[in-house]
Amino acid sequence: MIDYPFLAFVAFSTIAILGSLMVIFKKNPVASAFALVAVFFAFAGLYALMSAHLVAALQILVYTGAIMVLFVFVIMLLNQDRPVEDFKSSSGTFKVISGVAVSFLVFLFVKVAFLARGIVPAGDWTVEKMEEQGGNVKSIANALFSDHILQFELTSFLLLGAIVATIAIAKRKGSSGRTAP
């Protein structure tokens, strides 16, 4: 008997890992952006495997649909579609230190992953409990607009701050003497 969910998990994880490596190592920004699209799709697949279908759908709608379009738009506006060549190559010491640090982190995460294999999901948000509450959409909506309303409201101030910050930076290009409202 073939374990299809496990096979799918392996496939999606491989795509996600290879894709994120490509995001970093591709010299062409557009290629990086499209590798990121692949990563987002793989993540959506992983979420769906965990029965979080709403999150999977939102992942594709928000990230792949909206955010990636913005990314590509910015790349287009900045005219950065050619490979970037003038990166300074980093020093040998830096490479050794970051190599050691990265391998230590990978080792740590792999070790924790093995140690944590037996952990059973706890709390109110397991698959079974969400089924009882009426499924994905209903339980997420309930949590978002009752217990987590404060987080939801505070996010609006985050966005407001981000908009003002963007305008404050972008509007004063050129001489700093010309003040923006």
Add this chain to the structure above:
Amino acid sequence: MSAEFDLLGPWISLCAGILLTLLISVIRTESKRPAQISALITVVGTAVLSLGKQPSEAALVFAGSFEISSLTLLVLGGLCALAAMFILGTGHYLSRERIHISDYYHLLLILVLGASVMVASRNLILTFIALEVMSLPAYTLAGFRRNDSRSNEAALKYFILGGAMGAVFLLGSSFVFGATGTLTYSGVFSASKSGGVMLELGHLLLLVSFLFKVAAAPLHFWKPDVYEGAPTPVTGIMATIITAASFLTLVRLIHMIDYGAAEMGNYLAWLKSALRFVTVASLIVGSTVMITQRSLKRLFAYSSITHTGYLMLGVLGSFDSGASASSVLIYLCGYCVMSTGAFVLLALSKSPADTGTELIDLTGLMKRSPYLTGLWTIFLFSMAGMPFTVGFFAKYFVFMASMNGGETVVVVIAALCTVVGAYAYLRAIALMTMREAAPTSGEWELTPGSQLVAVGAAVFVLFLGIIPNAMLQYLKGIPLIH
């Protein structure tokens, strides 16, 4: 739910002030003065509202996500008071640098909102969002001097590293959530009794992101560059408002775990030695590098790294008795006021921004302005921890807290570092009083607003240094951890 919103009064008045300031700056585009006044009224009003009511018991609202207690109201009031001091004391710097625009005040208010919510938060998601609400304006404000490449460098460095550390915090939250199934601090506290490696790793990642925010060595590399590049008032805001809020949140995150449980015994021992290392490293790196600096902003950056070390002493003491945690509050209170005074004075320097204010600009200040020299001396003495200033009592209490926690070796190292650090501060005072002004020494200009703030801060520093009892009793009665 409406009753819960009622309790949020002071925070909502701050939010209303933010929106009002934005509206005013949109309507009155030709002048920045209305926005400045509106921001000032907002922070003063919020401070009065929040310090005016002192609930005897902590109330948790929104499913345990948000704490309304004497601590969180004090923090909101204190941060608003600091913001008021900066708004009042540094307007002339902004005008001189041609960055006096309404957006500055709007972003500053949002920063204060994020900082105060972060301390009051008892839920990891809320902490994260508040952290971002606080950090995003800070990244922008650090880069406000657009034509200065160092200001741009500071903003970019702060943004990229801060963003990465935000991701580390999220990763930690997801590990904690995976291990315990809950995001509230109290839920994690009760679930931590059974231990588990995933919870420990998650908790550690949470701590790393906040140790970065308070720039504890070895996560301090960003601080000197960012401090130097950012406009002086913004550096001051980072040194006081952001450091205070981040440190208080760090203390609460550290005590999110029930260390009494037998399963967490190993982790506690390990965590304590890691924090001991961080403490000693911050103290040694900060105080030794500080004496080699010529730029005043870099000097204060390393000085604030040592202050992080002293604050960590209080944290080390807090594992055995929660009462020791109040030493952190006392230290932060003194540190914020003396730093605000020092940065308001630093913003008075008229030396060209491209080199920054250096120690040489202080030479012979006694002859030029004895008044300014006196103010500088008070703040520098307080930072060095001299008696009769609030800095002395602040250091005394964190040392005592750490001694009571059995950290004798760390306290001895800290005492030695105090001596090394005192050299840097006393040298600055000696340059002001005993040397003639060099031809290249920059000018200092006094303005009414900055005088008011600096004198107020100096009086506070001296008053608490001579008669500390009332304040100490008040601060000791405020529970920092539960």
